[in-house]
Amino acid sequence: MRPGLWPVASGPAARDEGASDVELLLRSGGKLRDHLRPDVDQYTRRVEVDDGLTLRQILKVLDIPEGLVAFAFADGKLRRLDYRPGDGDVVTLQPPVSGG
Amino acid sequence: MDGFGGTTLRIDLATGEIRRSPTDPTLAREWMGARGFVSKILYDEVPRGADPLDPENLFIVATGVLTGSFCPVGSKLGFGCISPATNGHADSSMGGHLGPELKYAGYDLIIFENVSPEPTYLYIDDDTVELRPAADYWGAGSLKLEERMKKDLGEDFQIATIGPAGENGIVFSCISHDFGRQAGRCGVGAVMGSKKVKAIAARGTKALPAHDLKAMTDLTYDIIQRTKTHPNMEPWQKYGTAFFVGWSNERGCFPARNFQETQFEHWDKIDGERLVEECLVTHKACFGCWMNCGKYSRARVPGKPETYQEGPEYETIALVGGSCALESIHEVAYANHLLDDVGMDTMSGGSTIAFAMECFERGIITKDDLEGHELRWGNIDDFEHFVGMVAERRGIGDTFARGTKGAAEILGRGTIDFASQAKGMEFSGYDTRWYPAQLLSYCTCDIGAHHSKSWTITTDIELGRDTIDGKAPVVIYLQHIRPLFDTWSCCRLFWGELDVSPEEHVETINHLTGWGITLDDCMKVSEKIWNLNRAHFLERNGGPGRRHDVAPARHLDEPVPSGPAEGKKVGRENFEAMLDDYYANRGWDADGNPTREVLEDLGIGYAADSLEKRDLLGKPIPGGIPKVRGQRLKPKAM
Numbered sequence: 260m261r262p263g264l265w266p267v268a269s270g271p272a273a274r275d276e277g278a279s280d281v282e283l284l285l286r287s288g289g290k291l292r293d294h295l296r297p298d299v300d301q302y303t304r305r306v307e308v309d310d311g312l313t314l315r316q317i318l319k320v321l322d323i324p325e326g327l328v329a330f331a332f333a334d335g336k337l338r339r340l341d342y343r344p345g346d347g348d349v350v351t352l353q354p355p356v357s358g359g
Numbered sequence: 360m361d362g363f364g365g366t367t368l369r370i371d372l373a374t375g376e377i378r379r380s381p382t383d384p385t386l387a388r389e390w391m392g393a394r395g396f397v398s399k400i401l402y403d404e405v406p407r408g409a410d411p412l413d414p415e416n417l418f419i420v421a422t423g424v425l426t427g428s429f430c431p432v433g434s435k436l437g438f439g440c441i442s443p444a445t446n447g448h449a450d451s452s453m454g455g456h457l458g459p460e461l462k463y464a465g466y467d468l469i470i471f472e473n474v475s476p477e478p479t480y481l482y483i484d485d486d487t488v489e490l491r492p493a494a495d496y497w498g499a500g501s502l503k504l505e506e507r508m509k510k511d512l513g514e515d516f517q518i519a520t521i522g523p524a525g526e527n528g529i530v531f532s533c534i535s536h537d538f539g540r541q542a543g544r545c546g547v548g549a550v551m552g553s554k555k556v557k558a559i560a561a562r563g564t565k566a567l568p569a570h571d572l573k574a575m576t577d578l579t580y581d582i583i584q585r586t587k588t589h590p591n592m593e594p595w596q597k598y599g600t601a602f603f604v605g606w607s608n609e610r611g612c613f614p615a616r617n618f619q620e621t622q623f624e625h626w627d628k629i630d631g632e633r634l635v636e637e638c639l640v641t642h643k644a645c646f647g648c649w650m651n652c653g654k655y656s657r658a659r660v661p662g663k664p665e666t667y668q669e670g671p672e673y674e675t676i677a678l679v680g681g682s683c684a685l686e687s688i689h690e691v692a693y694a695n696h697l698l699d700d701v702g703m704d705t706m707s708g709g710s711t712i713a714f715a716m717e718c719f720e721r722g723i724i725t726k727d728d729l730e731g732h733e734l735r736w737g738n739i740d741d742f743e744h745f746v747g748m749v750a751e752r753r754g755i756g757d758t759f760a761r762g763t764k765g766a767a768e769i770l771g772r773g774t775i776d777f778a779s780q781a782k783g784m785e786f787s788g789y790d791t792r793w794y795p796a797q798l799l800s801y802c803t804c805d806i807g808a809h810h811s812k813s814w815t816i817t818t819d820i821e822l823g824r825d826t827i828d829g830k831a832p833v834v835i836y837l838q839h840i841r842p843l844f845d846t847w848s849c850c851r852l853f854w855g856e857l858d859v860s861p862e863e864h865v866e867t868i869n870h871l872t873g874w875g876i877t878l879d880d881c882m883k884v885s886e887k888i889w890n891l892n893r894a895h896f897l898e899r900n901g902g903p904g905r906r907h908d909v910a911p912a913r914h915l916d917e918p919v920p921s922g923p924a925e926g927k928k929v930g931r932e933n934f935e936a937m938l939d940d941y942y943a944n945r946g947w948d949a950d951g952n953p954t955r956e957v958l959e960d961l962g963i964g965y966a967a968d969s970l971e972k973r974d975l976l977g978k979p980i981p982g983g984i985p986k987v988r989g990q991r992l993k994p995k996a997m
Contacts, residue, residue, distance in 0.1 A: 354817075
């Protein structure tokens with residue numbers, strides 16, 4: 260089991276004993292959608308992660324290349340990859356603009 | 360003709376004669392609009408020996424098949440001519456509202472011939488088309504003139520202007536509209552100025568005929584609903600393209616100090632967050648757009664007048680901000696305003712000033728050349744003084760008015776090695792030393808170095824930044840699909856960012872025109888345009904083609920000094936190998952000349968005949984040309 264993050268479908272039994280976790284909705288379109296592998300709707304994937312992980316760490320365990328994420332957007336604000344999402348956050352991953 | 364205004368205007372500026380003719384349905388169907396119209400007309404009509412600023416050059420204003428439609432979003436208008444920067448085909452487009460306005464007045468295409476004896480502007484109010492005197496407007500800044508003309512003519516006129524740079528033939532002059540939308544590249548403003556045309560003003564109140572209005576409306580409504588709730592819409596609306604600075608800087612492709620470095624230590628003082636927090640006045644949209652990616656801003660620089668402008672967007676931040684090392688978003692916005700009003704492309708303008716700053720740093724130009732001023736990195740006063748010298752062609756300003764390549768040819772002393780340009784047009788705001796596909800894209804681009812025709816930074820990341828393998832077919836694919844949006848004349852961002860597929864654009868075109876075409880048909884048109892532009896470039900500039908696909912020494916030989924790309928460079932051997940691969944995948948010969956087989960396959964055998972007469976035709980390829988040129992990729996954001 261990869262440390263730190265479990266797709267919801269894998270269930271609580273797969274988690275570390277005593278680790279608190281947060282549930283997130285990650286959303287994206289464009290080039291990132293293939294990497295995100297949405298499961299809620301065409302843009303959205305539900306994940307549970309250890310509390311305190313940064314977005315950069317979450318991307319790594321999800322095998323989403325961080326180079327393809329320009330920034331994140333949560334609660335109406337731009338977030339860098341060192342942002343630590345909280346329980347219930349809806350985090351949009353913004354792909355790089357196709358050329359500026 | 361469904362989907363079009365129906366009329367083409369041909370204006371002889373020397374005599375003042377304005378001729379109207381029905382827009383040619385064959386031209387419309389086979390070349391689809393703006394970039395395509397420009398490609399075909401320039402190839403057919405401009406004498407090969409004509410200088411770009413000679414009367415024989417044409418200045419073309421061209422809408423596309425989707426201009427004025429609500430397919431997301433038909434706001435674009437194309438301008439074309441032989442470029443004074445590259446001496447080849449030029450097409451440059453702008454958003455805003457003028458394109459739809461022209462089409463609603465009934466005009467698809469306006470071709471300006473010769474030179475007006477006096478400054479003039481084109482006035483269009485539905486069926487009224489006049490050349491009007493513009494002596495009172497001559498010399499005015501682009502932004503100030505638009506405001507003045509709105510007062511003179513009425514707020515509902517859409518207006519495009521040139522500034523003093525265009526009047527004075529600066530090779531990177533732009534055409535400005537809607538207080539901050541520009542047809543920036545290729546020096547189209549200089550050609551407009553060479554014809555003494557200061558402005559175009561239009562009001563149109565008619566409707567576009569549609570083949571199946573209900574089907575088109577239903578599809579558009581679906582796209583609007585879907586994209587309004589797309590997760591990436593809100594960040595786009597909030598930040599526009601300026602958000603991209605941090606990403607680009609972290610990836611080691613953000614130009615700093617004339618591309619000497621690929622990271623800028625003050626990036627966080629000039630990025631999208633700073634722009635929105637400190638300068639934003641309001642969000643701004645083009646015709647029919649619900650994205651509002653334009654950012655109208657206020658700049659407050661100590662000691663300078665307060666200015667209002669659209670932007671800066673990513674490219675301006677990169678090439679005026681990072682590349683000239685300005686350390687404040689207010690200074691970047693102020694510089695943006697200076698260049699907009701004087702009528703210079705912020706991309707090539709920013710790059711040329713950065714190049715001059717490096718010349719000053721190296722002692723190649725001195726205070727004696729600069730009227731006693733300096734030209735230091737990050738100094739907005741020096742920047743402003745130098746803009747004035749270039750715009751008015753005062754002293755050494757005349758040298759840099761020719762762009763980086765033209766200036767380097769005069770200055771000598773190895774300056775060409777650090778002029779980041781291809782075919783005479785400056786690079787966009789991405790360093791290429793760790794991004795070989797982007798270098799190939801720039802150096803093979805048919806209008807000179809421009810990311811809009813092929814942007815491959817994420818492709819380099821996905822396929823590996825340390826390899827050249829597999830890059831050429833992707834570049835070719837992108838060089839066909841991305842310019843399609845320029846040809847159709849609609850915004851590319853809804854495709855790249857919000858998952859509106861190219862097939863949906865084609866479906867809209869079919870509802871609008873009744874053509875019954877496929878995306879493959881459109882891709883073939885795009886490839887045809889690319890090849891005709893190549894043939895035209897060779898006919899004007901001689902061969903072999905490979906001689907023109909040249910990368911600056913900085914990007915081949917000079918390792919990145921620091922940051923994530925430290926030590927990276929593309930290298931000459933790798934670059935030549937990519938060119939080999941590129942030519943083979945295009946069906947061109949090893950010299951980079953198009954072959955008869957590929958030109959005939961695209962239905963432009965006449966270009967093969969013309970090349971053959973000039974001994975420029977590619978040698979036949981043993982085993983034949985590839986059946987499909989350019990890798991077929993699933994059309995997604997690239």
